[in-house]
Amino acid sequence: MSAKTTEDIILNAATRVFTQKGFSGARTCEIAKEAGINRSLLHYYYRDKQTMFNLIFETRFKELFTGVISILGSEDSLEVKIRKIIEHEISQLILNPDLPMFILSEVAQNPQFFSQLTQKFGINAPKNLLKFENMVKKEVENKTIRKIDGRQLFLHIMSICIYPFLASPVIGLIMKMNETEFCELMEKRKEEAVTFVLNGIKFNYEKNSN
Amino acid sequence: MSAKTTEDIILNAATRVFTQKGFSGARTCEIAKEAGINRSLLHYYYRDKQTMFNLIFETRFKELFTGVISILGSEDSLEVKIRKIIEHEISQLILNPDLPMFILSEVAQNPQFFSQLTQKFGINAPKNLLKFENMVKKEVENKTIRKIDGRQLFLHIMSICIYPFLASPVIGLIMKMNETEFCELMEKRKEEAVTFVLNGIKFNYEKNSN
DNA sequence: GTCTATAGCTGGATAGAC
DNA sequence: GTCTATCCAGCTATAGAC
Secondary structure, eight states: OOOOSHHHHHHHHHHHHHHHHHHHHOOHHHHHHHHTSOHHHHHHHHSSHHHHHHHHHHHHHHHHHHHHHHHHTSSOOHHHHHHHHHHHHHHHHHHOTTHHHHHHHHHHHOTHHHHHHHHHHTOOHHHHHHHHHHHHHHHHHTTSBOSOOHHHHHHHHHHHHHHHHHTHHHHHHHTTOOHHHHHHHHHHHHHHHHHHHHHHTBOOHHHHOO | OOOOSHHHHHHHHHHHHHHHHHHHHOOHHHHHHHHTSOHHHHHHHHSSHHHHHHHHHHHHHHHHHHHHHHHHTSSOOHHHHHHHHHHHHHHHHHHSTTHHHHHHHHHHHOTHHHHHHHHHTTOOHHHHHHHHHHHHHHHHHTTSBOSOOHHHHHHHHHHHHHHHHHTHHHHHHHTTOOHHHHHHHHHHHHHHHHHHHHHHTBOOHHHHOO
16 A cells, blocks of 8 residues: 555556546546556556456455455354454445445446456355355254344345445435544444344344243 | 337436446447437437436436435334335335446435435435434433434444345345345345344343343 | 657537438 | 437557657
C-alpha cells in the first residue's frame, strides 16, 4: 500500500478508480491523473485496461472472500464460527467499505468471474459451506438451536454484515449520519449482530416443549 | 409493461439494458437492437441517453423505496410492521431480482441521486424511520423486546431481505442452485426471516430477570 | 522509464430523405 | 415515425523521441 515504485503508484490509483467507478465507468486518463503520471505509462506497466483491471479484481476478490470461507471450514463450534465471521467481516468492511459493491456489481454483470477465480485460487466454497450446514443440522437435531435451514442462517449472517456497506450512501442520508458516525454505528454493530443472530436461532422452549 | 407503442417498446428495452449494465456500461445501440428498432428512434423519443436513463432510474427508484417507507410510517404495531416489510420486500424482489443492484450501484457512484429523488417525490424517509425508531424505543422500555438500537434493527431487516438478491450470482454458485431453486429459497425465506427477526429481538428472561 | 504525438475505434448525436 | 448517412467527441492503444 505504501506505493514507492511507479508501478505501485499506478496500481493504487487504478484500484481506487476501478473500485469506485467499475470497469465500464473507469477512464484510463483518470487513473493516470490520479497517479500523477502520463497515460502511456499505464500501458508500459500493465499493457491495457482489461489486464490491469483483471489483476486488481483478483486481488480485491481474495480480500473479500478468503477470510469468511476459511472460517467456515474451520474446526470451531457453531457459536464461535458465528462470532468470528461477524467480527472479521465487519472489521474488514470498516476498512474497505466500498469493496463489496465493487465485487458484487462486477460479478452481477459477469458471473463467470466468480467461478473462474474460485477455481484459480483453489477455493472450495461449496465444501466449506456444506461443513457449516452440517453443523447447523446437527445442532438442530440436538435441539441446541431451533429448526433452521443452514443456508438461510448463512445468508442471514452475511446479509447483516455486508448489506449496510452496500447501501451506505442511502443509509447515511436517511439516518442523517456522516462517514464517521456511520463507522461508529458499524463498530457497535459487531456486538449487536452477534446477539441478534444467536437469539435468532435460540431453541424456543415454550413453542417446542409441548 | 405490455409494450404496444414504439415508445413503450423502447422504454422496456432500455430498462432491461440499463438495469443489467448500469449507465456507463449500457450502449444505445444495444438498446436499439433489444427493441428491434433503429438507433435514431431513441433520440426521436427520448432525446439522449442521459434523459432516457434519468426517466428509467426515477421509475425504478420508486419501485424499490416507496413500499417500505410507507409501511415504516404506518400505524401498525412493531411486530406487524416487521412482518409486512419482510413479506412485501421479498415478494417484490423475487419479481425484480436485479432492481436493488441497479439502484444501489448507481447511487454509490452518484449519491446526490438519492437526495434529489426523495425530495422530488416528497418522500420523507428520515421521518418515517424515526417513527419506527420510537416504536422500538417504547417496546424496549416496556421490556416487550430486548434492548436494541432501532437503527440497527431496521438495518437487520433490510439486510436480510435485500442482500441475497444483491449477491445472487455468488450465492447461486456456492449453493449450487439454478434460478428456480434460488426463487424457492427466497419464497421460504419470508417465513424464516420473520421468525429470525422476532426471535432476535425477543426479551431475554434468564439474562435480565436478576 | 517517461514523455509527445497520433492513430484508430467506438459510441452518441444530428441532418435530412422518405 | 422511421430510416440512412454522417459527423464529432472521447477513449484506448501504439509508435517513437528523449
